[in-house]
Amino acid sequence: MERTTNFNAGPAALPFEALVKAQKELLDFNQTGMSVMELSHRSPEYDAVHEKAISLLKDLLQIPEDYEVLFLQGGASLQFAMIPLNFLPQDQAAQFLMTGSWSEKALAEAKVYGNTIEAASSADEKYKYIPDVSNLTFNEGAYLHLTSNNTIFGTQWKEFPQAQIPLIADMSSDILSRKFDVGNFDLIYAGAQKNLGPSGLTVVILKKDMLEKENPQAPKILKYSTHAKANSLYNTPPTFAIYLLSLVLEWMKEQGGLEGIEKRNNEKAAVLYDCIDSSKGFYTGYARNDSRSNMNVTFNLSNDELTKKFIQQAKENRMSGLGGHRSVGGCRASIYNAVSLQDCEKLADFMNKFQKENE
Incomplete structure (x- = not known):
């Protein structure tokens, strides 16, 4: 499956x-x-x-x-x-x-x-x-x-x-x-x-x-x-x-205990934050840069309609749970320990593709 x-x-x-x-x-x-x-x-x-x-x-x-x-x-x-x-x-x-x-x-x-x-x-x-x-x-x-x-x-x-x-x-x-x-x-x-x-x-x-x-x-x-x-x-x-x-x-x-897990989590978060920061404003991070979480990557698109489209197309590409919390809106990728580096790279690739198609 x-x-x-x-x-x-x-x-x-x-x-x-x-x-x-x-x-x-x-x-x-x-x-x-x-x-x-x-x-x-x-x-x-x-x-x-x-x-x-x-x-x-x-x-x-x-x-x-x-x-x-x-x-x-x-x-x-x-x-x-x-x-x-x-x-x-x-x-x-x-x-x-x-x-x-x-x-x-x-x-x-x-x-x-x-x-x-x-x-x-x-x-x-x-x-x-x-x-x-x-x-x-x-x-x-x-x-x-x-x-x-x-x-x-x-x-x-x-x-x-x-x-x-x-x-x-x-x-x-x-x-x-x-x-x-x-x-x-x-x-x-x-x-x-x-x-x-x-x-x-x-x-x-x-x-x-x-x-x-x-x-x-x-x-x-x-x-x-x-x-x-x-x-x-x-x-x-x-x-x-x-x-x-x-x-x-x-x-x-x-996975190498906490040392291995921490290294992997740093790499995962970097993939997504680099994607957000290099998007020239297409994606904007919610959290201030010095306070960004390695577990929950929160970001926004320019409007609600585009956000809904992003979440729907992600779901069609078998990526689930990307809607932001109702109190904040936007998008959120929770990348806890069990989420792999490859999972984050898959999301980043989708984000880049979505940006090119919707700029």
Whole structure:
């Protein structure tokens, strides 16, 4: 079969090799005579899958020993509420770096539980850039929260701020896309459906001493310590999603780990941004050049009619998901880890051809 080139923002492309292996093992996993989806989450067969996924994550991200790796549910959206529920006491404020819609949603949930401060924001230019925080000192408050990559606007933090208070990051759309020091963060969370696997799984990486700061009045299932003590098996986890995560992580190791993945992602993004920048204004990038994302390439054409034509013809050429978010419009190519360099070259060739035919 001819596969469609998938530029969807999420759920997004998965490595073909991982999908083939999952297909091969779908009906009979490791000679159990059952699918992974049918295994008890308390069985030794599933436990091996679970532990393998945790081990691969720790290895790829070089996660220090004083951190917990949790597999939760509810997506980043649940974390927007779970974090302030546990870590925002009434006598402190949480600080937020505002760079897009997901920052806004995280802030809105935190306001339900306590005091918040917008420490910096790029809302003045409709989130076209990452604010400069080099002159800010983050030494007061419950925690500092940021969104590392902004899928809707196509911006990404190139360097992360230093903070004397806990640093928390929503990395849903660029985790495992580049090297960074996990030790600089106190809590990282990421929905799996962009770079890690299928939807339904949320990965949380948190420093163990954060567990001592938990709200004792929080419901048991909404406490991180509950899931840490039970190795993410307090309730039935999304077992098939965790299995697929392990396959994706195996694939990443085969690509050269984070170093290889980051090199590939830089090359992919360069192909598309070079195409946009050399188009003499036929395509215009949405994000400011110094804030451009390597995961979500956002751009516009001169009018809505031309944009619709572009998206339709791309679809006819078996390229899916190129429409921009409804709040921004235009076009967006999400080029997460599983999207290949050849996929990006295919899109660039189409963009050049479309420009010649429509100038």
